[in-house]
Amino acid sequence: MKISIIIPVRNDRRIVNTIKGILLQKNIRDFEIIVVDASNGSLDDVKKMFENKIRWVKYKNINNARKRTTVAQINLGVEKAKGDFIVYIDADCIPATDWLYELTKPLIYENEYFVGGAVKSLNKKTHRDEQWDNLTKHKYVNCCANMNSAVRRELLEKVGKYDAIKFNYGWDVDYCWRAINAGYRIKYVPTAVIYHDWGSAKSELKRSYRYGEARARLYKKHPDKIKDILSEDPMAILYPLIILSLSIIMVFPYYSLIFPILILNNLNRGNPFIIVLSHFAYGIGVIKGAATLVR
Numbered sequence: 001m002k003i004s005i006i007i008p009v010r011n012d013r014r015i016v017n018t019i020k021g022i023l024l025q026k027n028i029r030d031f032e033i034i035v036v037d038a039s040n041g042s043l044d045d046v047k048k049m050f051e052n053k054i055r056w057v058k059y060k061n062i063n064n065a066r067k068r069t070t071v072a073q074i075n076l077g078v079e080k081a082k083g084d085f086i087v088y089i090d091a092d093c094i095p096a097t098d099w100l101y102e103l104t105k106p107l108i109y110e111n112e113y114f115v116g117g118a119v120k121s122l123n124k125k126t127h128r129d130e131q132w133d134n135l136t137k138h139k140y141v142n143c144c145a146n147m148n149s150a151v152r153r154e155l156l157e158k159v160g161k162y163d164a165i166k167f168n169y170g171w172d173v174d175y176c177w178r179a180i181n182a183g184y185r186i187k188y189v190p191t192a193v194i195y196h197d198w199g200s201a202k203s204e205l206k207r208s209y210r211y212g213e214a215r216a217r218l219y220k221k222h223p224d225k226i227k228d229i230l231s232e233d234p235m236a237i238l239y240p241l242i243i244l245s246l247s248i249i250m251v252f253p254y255y256s257l258i259f260p261i262l263i264l265n266n267l268n269r270g271n272p273f274i275i276v277l278s279h280f281a282y283g284i285g286v287i288k289g290a291a292t293l294v295r
Helices: 015-023 042-051 070-080 097-108 129-137 153-159 171-181 201-221 223-231 234-244 246-251 253-265 272-293
Strands: 003-009 031-037 056-060 083-090 093-095 114-121 148-152 187-194
Touching: 003 015, 003 070, 003 097, 015 042, 015 093, 031 070, 042 187, 056 070, 070 187, 083 153, 093 114, 097 114, 097 148, 097 187, 114 129, 129 187, 148 153, 148 171, 148 187, 171 187, 171 201, 201 223, 201 272, 234 246, 234 272, 246 253, 253 272
Parallel strands: 003 031, 003 083, 031 056, 114 187
Antiparallel strands: 083 148, 093 187, 114 148
């Protein structure tokens, strides 16, 4: 039984360390690496560096039709894959040496169909690590990050491709929900670890905004999930409400105290100022996404 590892990339030279990390994997050898490259030649030297060890697939963004091509790249990678098990990792991630074995073990030996691993910050710990720390008490989860996940081919044949039409962000959440609706479970494997560079504070704010914008589309496509917003995604309600009610400050100045309160509430989570700003960016994204959908 063979494993296909798919890496979408676009002008990101950090993929060198990703590929090196995969080639150093322990306890498992029968796998292929498929890089789906939308870089228009800027990574050709990297392709040559690993010429005999990976399959390099060129993705053509015809007439620059897409601003972000990751979803379409992954779908193309799946089409090219020969494995019985499909593994996903991003080009800015570095896997632990036992990552692939730990991630695929439930698929190969435990008859699982969908598995997600842990994502840890590459350098110092950030608030993003909490998401995966909080999952360690769960055997099965409602969602996992595509950048560290694996599925049986049978699941792909039943659930279909990733939705590259409705989503630039949030498509992995959509796929998780579709898989669950099709009767599958997502097993969480905390021992399958990759390290991810989350980038600068500016990158974090952009990412949060785009996640928020995608949430609105997700809830439109999956209205059955709306009932779970307060328990599963309270930020999608709390921060849009705070943003939309900011005009209250004009008549009730004490409302502005909500900002230091939010910062104090996040004091034990790394950089509380950036965390609160990212939550506001997420809230703005939710509002923008919802407004776009009702036009």
